Amino acid sequence: MQERREELLSIYNSLYRRFGPQHWWPGDSPLEISIGAILTQNTAWRNVERAIENLKREGLLSVKGLEKVSMEKLRAAIRPAGYFNEKAKKIKAFIDFLFANYQGSLRKMFKEEREILRKKLLQIRGIGKETADSILLYAGNLPVFVVDAYTRRILSRHNLVSEKADYEEIQRLFMDNLPLEAKLFNEFHALFVRLGKEICKKKDPDCVHCPLRRFSVSTSSENKEHFPRQT
DNA sequence: TGCCAGGCCGGGT
């Protein structure tokens, strides 16, 4: 099944040639990236930037700052990112987790084995698969593939996966067929987002300018599974 | 004005 690897790399190369390096995650520190991952849940990144700016201006963007800040003040600061009541709780839950398990140290947290840490993150209220994986990959530099709405839409629109493929299935497509390299997964996912934002939008189902056009599998084809699951 | 944006949870089938 070397072919799947080649095809995925070919898709990656097409995107990279088209868009170049994306320099993700937009954030200066592992903590900022982790908090950003929570704040961006179903939210435009522009609004997350405002929330992050507020946190920085108030001197709250540190583990201790977030641990000490009152819920009221935290809610006010992250307000522009939406769902601020929920997200304030999520941030507190993450910080509590950090202190309960790693003395408040992200560095210690990321020394944990990848799969173990993923499971622990998923137990935190408000951290689901995409958020956990974003933290692992972009804050921790661990080789985990992040699946988001853009990734889904693009892959299914080109019939590279079924429309109702679940998270783990899509994630396995990449992690089972590509070298487990954080740098590759980092760039690959960022490129999907770039493509999704710029070209492969909901309004534009034909994706005329899509660099992935040549990879599309015809819908009329009998065999819709371009990447059949290994059984 | 209504839909959308780098989800997740809890309750109901």
Place this chain on the structure above:
DNA sequence: ACCCGGCATGGC
């Protein structure tokens, strides 16, 4: 195992 409503702001 799915399906759905709720959560909230800002841009277009």
